[in-house]
Amino acid sequence: MNRFTLPALGAALLLALMPGLGQAQAFPDKPITLVVPFAAGTATDQLARAIGTQVTAQAQQPVVIDNKAGASGMIAAQQVAKAAPDGYTVLITTNTTHAANEHLYKKLPYDPVKDFAPITGLGKGGQIMVVNPAFPAKSVAEFVALAKKEPGKYSFGSGSSSSRMAGELLQQMAGIELLHVPYKSNTLAVTDLLGGQIHMMITDSATGLPQIKAGKLRALGVSSAKRSPLAPEVPTISEAGVKGYEMGYWFAAYAPAKTPPVVVKRLNELLAAAAKSEAAKTAFYEPSGTEVFTSSPQELAQFQAAETQKWGRIVKAAGIEAE
Known part of the structure; x- marks a missing residue:
């Protein structure tokens, strides 16, 4: 009897010592x-x-x-x-x-x-820097010039840490002061940007590009080191006025x-x-x-x-x- 009982006990002990083994075999x-x-x-x-x-x-x-x-x-x-x-x-x-x-x-x-x-x-x-088409700046350099002229007047929205840090890094490297407006998501920030409640944001391309292609937002620059193949006409923020800028x-x-x-x-x-x-x-x-x-x-x-x-x-x- 022991010859048959011990292997069975061994198998039971093996399963007990290896949690998730049986689960993984059928997962999901x-x-x-x-x-x-x-x-x-x-x-x-x-x-x-x-x-x-x-x-x-x-x-x-x-x-x-x-x-x-x-x-x-x-x-x-x-x-x-x-x-x-x-x-x-x-x-x-x-x-x-x-x-x-x-x-x-x-x-x-x-x-x-x-x-x-x-x-x-x-x-x-990578991300993309966008403004409302009614905003006077048509380039990163023009945006920076406006922000330097009136520190704290212009705002940027963000709905994620990536978006926020992109804006913070822009301020740091361009030597400008902007008002940060936080949102629960980038899509909510884009909604306010479309309505003119904020002046700028640097958002993920998946959220920003459809609005750009529809003519509802103006792209000023992309945050990556290279231009995006989806918007090759948009310069990088680095080449558009803030040399060395990169954020993904x-x-x-x-x-x-x-x-x-x-x-x-x-x-x-x-x-x-x-x-x-x-x-x-x-x-x-x-x-x-x-x-x-x-x-x-x-x-x-x-x-x-x-x-x-x-x-x-x-x-x-x-x-x-x-x-």
Whole structure:
């Protein structure tokens, strides 16, 4: 009897010592929720929807998009940090929650490192500086000249840390003083820019380009080191008057901490394949000018650490005190 009982006990002990093994073999066997820290229509939301569609096609399970906008992504990040570590709740986020916020806020309701299991990078992109067509400045140089003439008169809006830091860096490098107006999302800031409530913003291309192409906003410059292939006529901010200026953003996926490594590995496979798919490229990456950026969980952790240090330097140089 012992010859048959001991192997059975050994198998039971193996499963007990390897949490998530049985789960991973069938993962996913129910809907996955992708939590997005920003409003519907933002670049992160568009990316999550493009990725989610492809995950559904691969895994044959529904993917639910849950937009939890507000508090610079902290609401969504906290929700995922507290979620069950089973792989069915994933944060599709940016450098806002996982590199910038810890330098901008004295107390975060989550720990960007300890509370999450990195899955994969998803993309990198540049931003675009836009104004209302009625605004007198038709170039970056003209905007800077106006701002220097009347310090503090002109405002810039932001709905993410990437957008805010782009504006802060512009002030620092151009030697100008602007009034910062915060929003829950870049789309809300664009709405006020269209209505003339603010004067300028530097937003993600996915949000700004449709308004530019429709003639509702005027592009002054792109924040990346090179011109965007989607708007080659728009100069970089560096070549348009603020030499050396460069600011971008990135997307990545995270699960709650303590998610079993085998489940993280499966999520990495699903999300990376989704990002590299032709369908996602057509739906999001090409229209938004975003570069596909996938990684191993370990590579994402290292990348995040380096980015956190970089954003800390920018915040300190801009003289921003944590709120």
